[in-house]
Amino acid sequence: MGSAGHFRLTIRDLPSIREVTWIPYRVPLPSSFTSAHEELATRSGVIIEIQTNTGSIGSGECAPLPEFSGGTLQDVLTCLPTLALQLRDQTLPAALKHLAQLHGTLPTTAICGVETAILDALGRHYRCSLATLLALPTLDEAPTTHALELASSQIRHTIAVNTVIGSQTLDAAVERARQAVAQGYSCIKLKVGPQLRQTIELIAAVRTTIGPTVHLRLDANEAWDFELARSILSACEQWAIQYVEQPLPRSDLAGMAALRQAVTIPIAADEVLSDLASARRVLEAEAATIFIIKPQLAGGLRQSQQMIREANARGVQCVITSTIEAGIGVASALHVAAATPQLTLECGLATLPMLADDLIQETLSIQHGHIQVPSTPGLGVHTDPAALTKWRFKEPPSGDN
Numbered sequence: 001m002g003s004a005g006h007f008r009l010t011i012r013d014l015p016s017i018r019e020v021t022w023i024p025y026r027v028p029l030p031s032s033f034t035s036a037h038e039e040l041a042t043r044s045g046v047i048i049e050i051q052t053n054t055g056s057i058g059s060g061e062c063a064p065l066p067e068f069s070g071g072t073l074q075d076v077l078t079c080l081p082t083l084a085l086q087l088r089d090q091t092l093p094a095a096l097k098h099l100a101q102l103h104g105t106l107p108t109t110a111i112c113g114v115e116t117a118i119l120d121a122l123g124r125h126y127r128c129s130l131a132t133l134l135a136l137p138t139l140d141e142a143p144t145t146h147a148l149e150l151a152s153s154q155i156r157h158t159i160a161v162n163t164v165i166g167s168q169t170l171d172a173a174v175e176r177a178r179q180a181v182a183q184g185y186s187c188i189k190l191k192v193g194p195q196l197r198q199t200i201e202l203i204a205a206v207r208t209t210i211g212p213t214v215h216l217r218l219d220a221n222e223a224w225d226f227e228l229a230r231s232i233l234s235a236c237e238q239w240a241i242q243y244v245e246q247p248l249p250r251s252d253l254a255g256m257a258a259l260r261q262a263v264t265i266p267i268a269a270d271e272v273l274s275d276l277a278s279a280r281r282v283l284e285a286e287a288a289t290i291f292i293i294k295p296q297l298a299g300g301l302r303q304s305q306q307m308i309r310e311a312n313a314r315g316v317q318c319v320i321t322s323t324i325e326a327g328i329g330v331a332s333a334l335h336v337a338a339a340t341p342q343l344t345l346e347c348g349l350a351t352l353p354m355l356a357d358d359l360i361q362e363t364l365s366i367q368h369g370h371i372q373v374p375s376t377p378g379l380g381v382h383t384d385p386a387a388l389t390k391w392r393f394k395e396p397p398s399g400d401n
């Protein structure tokens with residue numbers, strides 16, 4: 001019995017890992033997705049499955065995006081056999097601790113996927129959602145029933161999300177914006193390119209289409225230099241831009257800090273955030289007003305929470321976004337957002353409709369610009385075996401995404 005008569009499970013009762021297995025996948029994006037970086041026509045990654053000695057299972061997803069950070073698919077496939085052996089026979093909390101010591105030595109997406117699978121199994125064991133687990137003060141020991149009740153009372157059950165409009169012609173972007181508002185989105189993110197006049201016209205046209213109250217954010221994906229950024233953002237101050245993601249190359253922290261002083265539109269860091277150390281450098285340089293945190297690229301769910309804590313302590317607000325991964329990965333990011341009520345800005349998690357298949361049995365549907373957080377134990381979504389068979393990536397090419 002714990003304090004105040006609350007029951008606490010003993011370590012002896014904790015499940016341990018019997019086996020870690022994985023399945024690479026590749027799924028098409030039927031309409032492809034274009035940013036200043038690239039045109040994404042397929043998405044590949046790895047689904048992780050762990051089995052425990054108590055018969056419980058957990059799923060996770062590693063979805064590398066080499067243009068950003070976090071290694072390649074091949075890097076993930078290379079590190080998994082050793083990691084699987086190391087985690088074998090460890091209790092779930094011990095496995096989490098082990099994983100946390102590997103930051104900096106493994107691709108961030110590998111840590112994210114394996115961590116998610118462990119947390120999914122642990123949530124199913126404690127019979128609480130992954131968001132509730134993430135809201136606990138510690139995962140080192142089994143929580144009391146009181147701690148679980150407190151954590152579950154602190155989480156959010158629905159997350160507001162933005163839709164994202166990829167780079168395309170002005171007419172197509174305006175049409176997409178019109179549809180988004182009709183679907184009930186109250187926040188739109190617009191991918192922008194390196195052309196001065198065209199970009200300003202695009203932003204003006206989209207703002208005029210969506211009216212004054214829908215939030216509008218931009219993503220330049222590093223496409224601008226300082227002068228271009230200053231010109232475009234100064235010209236757009238009248239269009240009520242919520243923020244602009246990564247206007248300058250990730251290496252230009254001084255430029256980002258100077259841009260913050262030169263324009264009134266808030267500057268968000270995205271590509272530059274590749275782990276906790278990079279986040280600390282951005283905070284130190286005062287190079288961003290907002291952090292765009294992708295759990296896949298930040299080094300996992302708890303590393304994302306740590307980034308959020310450190311950012312918030314410095315007055316920097318955070319947004320959780322996906323990397324256009326499949327349903328397991330998006331669900332894990334959704335649970336981070338749910339466990340973190342201080343995130344009040346819309347999250348970038350409305351990406352599953354871009355994929356031909358989300359690889360899960362359930363649907364994380366988007367209604368009126370919100371996604372419901374699954375409340376059943378663990379992730380609350382389950383891999384779809386038929387979909388994994390269909391989209392299995394049989395011969396991942398080495399060094400390719």
Ligand SMILES: O=C(O)CCC(=O)c1ccccc1C(=O)O
Binds near residue numbers: 035164189348350
């Ligand atoms: O933020 C969103 O709404 C969707 C996520 C997104 O835009 C994105 C998806 C994959 C890779 C990079 C990015 C990005 O924010 O730049």
Ligand SMILES: [Mg+2]
Binds near residue numbers: 270271
């Ligand atoms: Mg971005």
